[in-house]
Structures are given as structure tokens and as C-alpha cells.
Amino acid sequence: MDRASSSPTPRQPKVSLADVARLAGVSTQTVSRVANDSPAVRPETRERVLDAMRRSGYSPSFAGRSLKLNRYQAVGLAMSNVVSTGNVKRLGGIMEAAAQRGYAITLVQATDDAPEQIEEIERRMAALPVDAMIYNLNRRSLVDGFLAFVPQPRLRCVAFSSIAHPHLACIDADQAHCARSLTELLLARGHRSIRMVTGPEDSIAACQREQAWRETMVERGLDPSEPVRGDWSATSGYEAGSVIADDPSTTAVLVANDDMAMGVIEALRDHGRHVPHDVSVVGADDSLKWSVAKLELTSYAFDEREIGRLAFETAVGDAQGPALMLVPGTVVERSSVRDIS
């Protein structure tokens, strides 16, 4: 409890319903009715009350209303890492949906990793003015931690997670669809020797993308060669690209994200292999804001906004959706893939 240490921050004396009522010469209930657009008020009375509100500078008390209604018109959002691109777009989607419904979003920082902190967060959240929670748990351990520490959450909970959970509605991007679609695109363009540059081992997204690529290849009777592992960064992509450039049989590379794809392309070029003429490259996430040397990277875009919106609707909606919702995106075809005969 650091409550004691925080500054008091007193607010200005508020104008209450009673003040307005006195000013307008009516009862508080009538003022309440006007404030809530109840039709059971004579236009004349309503006008008098509205005028009193304006003159006194009345604004309703959130606390009073919430206490009475036991409802906050707000959704809590626990995020461990706001700063990644996908997260931010989701946040945008959540805010948009919230604004439409007249809800506010209450952010609380989930300090990374430590699974036992989930309990702390849940406890803090329970004392917060929110009707539901959205958890952005970017580590597998956090999802497990939630299960262990919050056997029965008090609020409705939604999590961005591709792993189902008994007490959480889970929503996430459909990673398998992403990798499968891109692999199929390359296959349709005649490529057979498709290598993959995957992400770090502890990334769920990377694993799922890798597995979907592997499955798609096997389904077509093709032998998926060993993927090259990167760490999502352009630099690691450059290293991966250098490895791949040495293998002349490879005609296409599926890279697990755009940043690495950038590095792969640069490495291939530095090794004398031109993209897309000699090697086709596809990325994923569609996160590039500019092109390198006029090459436009074919990628796969998730509608992160929509995923955020969906999470919000699940959190406040009446309908209980499926426990796990995987949202597919779409392939964005550009100029980094070439047909081969």
C-alpha cells in the first residue's frame, strides 16, 4: 500500500445534484431524471433544471453514480509492453470501440514476467473502477501464472493469447493462417525449395508460424529444410540471409517478420543474389513503413485494430463468445515474389 505516500490531490468543491435542485426549485430526483434524459419531465421543468446545471457548473459525480449502479462504464487494460507496434494498434482498436460505447479505458502497467505479479495485478484491478479486464500477456508464463493465481477472477477477463484458458476469453492473431497463406502463395508461384527464417524459440508466434510452414510443405510432399533462427531484428535477418545465400537451390524465403526480411534481402543482395529475380522473399506483419531500393516486400497483414475491437466487445458484450478466437489476416502482395517455371 503506497497510498499513504501519494499526495492528497484534493479536488475542487463539487456541485452536486442537491445544489442544482435547490437552484432550480425541484427535487434531486428530478435533476437526476434530467441528467439521465428521462422522458418523464415536463419540457418547462427540464429547461429550468438544465439552466440551473449550466449556471452552477454541475457535472455528475462518477463515484456517486458508480456506487449506486455498481457499474463503471470502464474496462481495465493490463499491458506489459505498450510500445510494440501490434500492441499499439490493438490499443487503438480498443479505444475506438470503447469510445463508441461510451466506455473509458483504464490502463495499468503489468510489470514484466514475474507470474506471481498477476495476483498483485488482479488484486489491484479488483479495487479499480472497471467492469471487465483485458490482459495483454505477451509471455506464456503470464498465461500460466494467471491460471495458477487467479482461479476464479471476479471480473470478466479477456486476454490476447493464442492458448485457450478456462477462465479467460482468449483472442489472438491467427499465426498459422499467416504462415500457411504465405507458403501457399510461394507454392502457387512455382516455388518448391522454400526456406524459412523463424523467430526466437520462446516466442509462441514464431513457433506457430514455423509449424504452419512445416505442415504446409509436408502436405505438398515437400521436405522442409531446417529453418534459420533469428531474433526478429533486421540484423539477425542479415545473418540468416547470409546463410541462405550460400545455398543456390533455395528460390524462396519465408521470413517470420518484416524487419528480418529486410535484413535477409540486404544480405542476399550483398551476396550477389537479387530479389526477386534470383530469390523471392516474403515477410510477415506488414510493418514496414518504407521500401529499400524500391523493392516492396510482399507480406501478411493482421488487422490489429479489429483484434483490439473484438477484445473490447468480448469484454463488455453480453454474448459469451468462444473461449478461443483466432483472427486471420490477409496476404499483401507486392513486388518481392516472382513466378518461376
Add this chain to the structure above:
Amino acid sequence: MDRASSSPTPRQPKVSLADVARLAGVSTQTVSRVANDSPAVRPETRERVLDAMRRSGYSPSFAGRSLKLNRYQAVGLAMSNVVSTGNVKRLGGIMEAAAQRGYAITLVQATDDAPEQIEEIERRMAALPVDAMIYNLNRRSLVDGFLAFVPQPRLRCVAFSSIAHPHLACIDADQAHCARSLTELLLARGHRSIRMVTGPEDSIAACQREQAWRETMVERGLDPSEPVRGDWSATSGYEAGSVIADDPSTTAVLVANDDMAMGVIEALRDHGRHVPHDVSVVGADDSLKWSVAKLELTSYAFDEREIGRLAFETAVGDAQGPALMLVPGTVVERSSVRDIS
């Protein structure tokens, strides 16, 4: 009022102080004392109450407490565009500071532009559970709008703005320092013919950067040539770069942001002018995540996190800071600038 249209979202029956009191055989006040770590409770009694809390699953009612204390332990944040990089980092800083103080952040989307919406936002915010407001007004019109529509804000207000305002504490990145430092860097390296690629005319940041560059040049007795205007995008930078490439006397380019600088470099290269050998280029904002062809862009980094943190502290702190706070950043030297004799 769209309150009626929103779903009721009832919460589970809450456990109140009274329930815990009954269970522990004490008065509600004693339970309250335990909940607030008051020392005036016998250890034995405290233990009995804590046990009752655990057994009943008590969690304090935010609404009840706020109603009594007239304080929310939360700060509102109105943002029109969460998705830009600087904004996100500021948000990170705000959240960090808020977490340390035990505050929550309540986000509300400020739908763009329309100045009269400021009033709507202010009204909605006044009914929100917040003790202070942070406004992220990215358009000049919004700042003016605030002045016009909210002559006397009810809450303490902080805005990210480089223009002072009577009822707002304003905080922003020191754009002038940014452009001045970069220009001085180029001057120190021997450059005399320094052109500028600036941003759109309606951008305050662009104007301030342009003006500072101009002033620095004039101070040194140099004649600032007409700046080339872009729109912050890499594409517009490419166009600007093509213009500049035609002028062989230019030895250095100050570009108003990194994205455009990227385009400038590409254009120069396409016109046979190598960076940094033939032309030195500096960007601003330090927003690039990877390098193009191993060229590392010299840039200028703001500590956006710190700016966010400062805004939060101003919002909740007791001390009334200066009305306008401009936070300088630092030059980040890399390999895109070369000494000339």
C-alpha cells in the same frame, strides 16, 4: 448520452466491509482500519480481520472510497492519435510514473480536429474518475479550442504542447534545441552549405525546427537557402532528396525527421551522390530501427519516456511547475556525417 444503449454489464455481488465485519465479529470501522494499515488495531484483531477478508474474498469498492474521499488516484489521458511512435513512448513514461505512485491511467479517445469537441471531452472527463487530466493535443487548433471552450477547467490540466496556455501546464520536446544542435554539429564539422528538408506547414514541430535551423545559420553569418518541404514520409523525403541532389554546392542536409532522411539518402544515392562521402545527412527523432546499406543515420533523440513521466508528475504533483516546460534531447552521432576541410 449513449448510456442507455450500452449493455448493463452487472458485476458479481460484491463483498463489502460490513460482510467482513460480521464475519470477523468487529465493526466496519475496524475493518476499514485494517484495510488502510492503520496502526490503531491490535495485532490479534488485525489477524482475525485479514483472515475474514481472505475467506470472504473481499476487495475494496473503488466507488465507495472515491465517493468518501473525493479523490480517484487516477489521471485521465486524452489522446487523439495513440499510434505515433513518440506518443507511445510518452504513454510508456506516463504509465511507469503512474505505477510508481499507485495511480491508474484512464484513456479517452479525443476524436480528431474539431475544436468544439474539446468541450465534449472536458465534459465527459469531468464525469470520469480522474483527479487530473493530461491532454495530448497534436494540432494547434485543439490548443486554441481548449482556451475558447474551457475557460476554467475543473481539474488540473497538463498538455503536450509547445505553446504556453493560461490554464494549462504545457510540456513538450524542445524542437528548437533539436534543430539548433544538429545544425551546430554540421557547422562544427566544417559544413557551410547546409540545406534543410522540413515538414508540413501546419506542423508546429516542423516550423520550430525550421526556424531554429534558420536562426543558427544566420547567427553564423550564413545564408539559409530555401528549405524543401516534405510531409514526414520517406517518399516525400525521396522527392526532396532528388531536388537537393541537383545542387552540387550542398554538402550537408538537415532533415526534419528520420523517415524523410531515409528517402533523402536513397535519392542522393540514386543521383550518384554518396552519403556521407559526398553529402552529409542528419535526421531527427532517432526513430529508425534498422540501417539502410550499413549507413547509420546521425540523428537527435528525445527522451519521450521522460517527457511522459514529467507530464504525469506535473499532473499529480503538489508543486506548480512553470507554465511551459521544454525538454531538450541529445544528438546521436552515427556515420552519416563526414568532416570537410
Add this chain to the structure above:
DNA sequence: GCTTCAAATGTTAACGTTAACATCCGGTGA
């Protein structure tokens, strides 16, 4: 003129919390 009805408005109580004050209790000093 009286009943009946509906519309408009008022009254009461409760939501969960805490500040301020009141009470109780055991021990200390006269």
C-alpha cells in the same frame, strides 16, 4: 361533483466507505 387515471414530481432508503466523535477497558498515580 365524484371517481379514475396518468403524468409529473417528491420522498425514502440504500450503495460502501471513512472522518469525527463516543465509548469501553485496563492500568497508573494520588
Add this chain to the structure above:
DNA sequence: TCACCGGATGTTAACGTTAACATTTGAAGC
């Protein structure tokens, strides 16, 4: 023995709102 003290606990009232019910008002129908 008793007044007094201070620590521990209880009681009361209030924060601003709204649901539920009560009351008033005016008009229509007989």
C-alpha cells in the same frame, strides 16, 4: 478507592447518486 489516561474499538453521519415507491396535479368520463 477513584479519577484519569491512552489505546482499542464502536457509532454516527455524510459523500452523490438512483430505484422504488408515494404523493400531487390536472383532466377525462360518468
